[in-house]
Amino acid sequence: MPQPELDPAFTAYVRDEPKITYVQPEDPWLTRQVISSVERLFGRKEIETIYKQLKAEPFAVERFFTAAFEATRIDCRYNATKLKEIPADGPLVFVANHPFGIVDGMALCDMALKARGDFRILINSLLCQDKDLAQYFLPVDFHPTKEAMKNNIRIKRVAQECLADNIPVLIFPSGFVSTADKKGFGNVVDAPWTTFAAKLIRDAQASVVPIYFRGQNRRAFHLASHIAEPLRMALLLSEARNRFGKPLHAVVGDTLDWSTLSEFENRQTLTDCLYQQVQSLALHNVEPHPTVLSSLP
Numbered sequence: 001m002p003q004p005e006l007d008p009a010f011t012a013y014v015r016d017e018p019k020i021t022y023v024q025p026e027d028p029w030l031t032r033q034v035i036s037s038v039e040r041l042f043g044r045k046e047i048e049t050i051y052k053q054l055k056a057e058p059f060a061v062e063r064f065f066t067a068a069f070e071a072t073r074i075d076c077r078y079n080a081t082k083l084k085e086i087p088a089d090g091p092l093v094f095v096a097n098h099p100f101g102i103v104d105g106m107a108l109c110d111m112a113l114k115a116r117g118d119f120r121i122l123i124n125s126l127l128c129q130d131k132d133l134a135q136y137f138l139p140v141d142f143h144p145t146k147e148a149m150k151n152n153i154r155i156k157r158v159a160q161e162c163l164a165d166n167i168p169v170l171i172f173p174s175g176f177v178s179t180a181d182k183k184g185f186g187n188v189v190d191a192p193w194t195t196f197a198a199k200l201i202r203d204a205q206a207s208v209v210p211i212y213f214r215g216q217n218r219r220a221f222h223l224a225s226h227i228a229e230p231l232r233m234a235l236l237l238s239e240a241r242n243r244f245g246k247p248l249h250a251v252v253g254d255t256l257d258w259s260t261l262s263e264f265e266n267r268q269t270l271t272d273c274l275y276q277q278v279q280s281l282a283l284h285n286v287e288p289h290p291t292v293l294s295s296l297p
Contacts, residue, residue: 003061004118006135009154010128013139018129020048022233026143031230038234043241059132062117065110073245076107079284082209082252083115091163091206091258092116095197095274097190097213098172100248102127102240104213105172107248109136111211112168120162121170122155140175156200163204171197173271177236180222188216193275195267201258208261208274210253212281218242251281 006014021044023035050071054064069076086092096108105123112119118136125139138155141148159169173193180188201208216222217239224231256277264270 003059003132004135006131007154007158009151009158010134010137010139013125013128013141014131014134015129018131020044020051020237022124022126022236024126024143027230034230035234038231039237042235042238044237046241046244047237055130055132061132061136062113064133065106065113068106069110072243074103074243075247076110076250077247078111078250079252080114082254083111086115086209086255087207088116089166091166091204092168092209092255093163093197093201093204093206094119094168094170094209094211095173095278096170096211096250097178097278098174098176099178099188099213099216100239100243101177101217101236103243103248104250107213107250108170108172108211111250111252112170115209116166116168119168119170120159122159122172125151138169156196159200160203163200163206168209169200169206171200173197173274178216179225179232180216180219183226184219184223188222190275193271195271197274198267198270201261202267202270205258205262207258208256208277210256210274210277210281212251212253212278212284214249214251214282251284253277253281253284 021036021039023032023039025032027035050068053071054067057067094108094112096104098104105121109119109121120136120138122138122140125141128134128137128139138158139151140155141151162169173196174190175194176191178188178190180186200206221232221235221239224235261270261273264273
């Protein structure tokens with residue numbers, strides 16, 4: 001499959017030597033040291049080793065994420081027959097909860113590739129350094145700057161263009177990894193969903209694939225999230241490493257046609273509907289065996 005061209009507005013995030021880290025160059029020195037030190041102690045080196053192994057092979061996006069799961073021994077288990085039922089064309093948006101971070105993002109990309117052969121995913125700009133992968137990423141910039149604002153406006157336009165071209169757009173509407181309430185000791189829930197996905201869906205008259213990922217990060221991550229944001233960010237790679245060798249359970253819901261979604265009168269009511277659709281999938285059973293999607297046509 002030919003690779004898409006990287007939007008010129010997003011080239012600033014690409015690096016000649018990508019680094020797998022949540023350290024931001026603009027952070028204060030102490031913040032950078034805390035994040036980097038925790039990442040080094042809890043899994044970054046092993047993730048970097050696997051990344052380098054994957055990049056040593058000729059890049060093909062349709063193979064990359066499957067190979068990544070094989071290398072990390074993560075078994076993605078979900079009802080793959082639902083992917084076969086997704087319409088072959090027309091504007092399409094995937095929405096999902098976000099309990100883990102990197103791992104559920106990889107799974108969402110892999111699902112979209114197997115279903116449609118292409119995708120664009122909204123993702124933290126810190127993870128958009130690889131020139132090959134960056135062409136499939138829409139970098140969300142969380143910096144409080146005019147440049148970041150311009151970038152995020154451009155994201156919306158590019159996403160609209162993708163939907164018009166039948167390229168699926170993948171969104172975690174919460175925008176953040178799920179966190180336990182009650183200072184880290186309560187229930188793990190998504191942050192309130194923004195209406196960004198709903199606006200895209202309404203503007204493009206898109207159908208929607210709801211997906212629910214089972215599970216949560218370890219308690220230490222949730223406690224850290226209520227202590228300091230740098231500590232929370234520092235543990236995200238550790239949580240990704242913790243998923244190695246374990247199954248990843250997900251439920252793919254029925255595709256929601258625009259003809260049904262058009263009944264919702266505004267972005268907020270549509271957002272509420274999508275949230276409930278995703279959460280309702282928690283009650284569904286998951287396929288008992290690893291799902292290998294190479295059998296899909």
